[in-house]
Amino acid sequence: MIRFLQHEAIDKSRWDDCIDHAVNGNLNACSWFLDIVSPGWCALVEDEYERVFPLTVSSRAAIKYLMQPYFTQQLGLFYRSVTSAEKLSEFLNSIPKQFKYIDINLNSSNSLPERGDISEMINLELDLNNRYETLCTAYQSNLQRNLKKAAQNKLSISKSVQPGDIISLFRANKGLELKHLQNNQYELIEHIAAESLRKGTSEIWGAYDDCKQLLAGILWVSSHQRSIFLFSALSEKGKKLHAMPWLIDEFIRQNAGRAITLDFEGSNNEGLARFYGSFGAQRVIYHRFSRNSLPLPFRLGLHLWRLSRVRIKKYLPFS
DSSP states (O other), rough: EEEEOOOOOOHHHHHHHHHHHHOOOOOGGGHHHHHHSSOOOEEEEEEEEEEEEEEEEEEEEEEEEOOOTTTTTOOOOOOOSSOOOOHHHHHHTTTTTTEEEEEEOOOOOOOOOTTEEEEEEEEEEEEEOOHHHHHHGGSOHHHHHHHHTTTTTTTTESBBBOHHHHHHHTTTGGGGOTTOHHHHHHHHHHHHHHHHHHHEEEEEEEEETTOOEEEEEEEEEETTTTEEEEEEOOHHHHTTTHHHHHHHHHHHHTTTTSSSSSEEEOSSSSHHHHHTTTOOOOOEEEEEEEEEEEEEHHHHHHHHHHHHHHHTTSSSSTT
């Protein structure tokens, strides 16, 4: 039986045991991560946490709705054994009717036939379980040229960059273009970084020039045999010195041969997709589920607000 549970009724020990042993578990579904990105999240739970479905609840103008949180790519249904499309539909139909507006992402293991409330999203992933010499043969020629240039730029690497440093680098560069990005989004990623560092599940890598100036940074978070490219920053000088591709290549070089996936967490943005794909990353499809049963005036207002979120996420490395 599928039950709807308010936040305080969720047994997080059982929840995390399900996610840890799920065939499709991921970082986004861990209770500590959900607590940060969606305080007060609710859930659909079947039986004794055999299958679970997080509901990232928000409210605006006294209207409760479900929206995909920032820095959270894939949620949906998680399960300990392979589950049918019919069971997924059963969970979707069990979402309480009080949520008149729904716009959430499922995960790549949640398969549904094509229909009006489902649309395709793109992720880029690279299997690192091979020798570096084999992996780099899949690099596109333009990337190979840029890496050769970067090798001449006397770049150095640190694996202990502070969260505030990478966020400051982002705000001083790409952040200047994103006028709608608010302090609470920066506080959110800083909270995620700090908690994952505390848990020992992440590293923040930085590329520096010969004057010890931070040029590029990446927050890598590890979960479920994945190293996730969760957040990044790059300066103008870093662009000229090809610091970002150099930093990613160093990660691939140092992790080659491990049974992990480099998860780029994107992207529907064509430019970012080309960049990630230049490392040999493969496209993986997951689905967005959306439903809007609000009265017309509220429907239009919430739709316009959602579009402002899309404009922000389009250019971020977690989109």
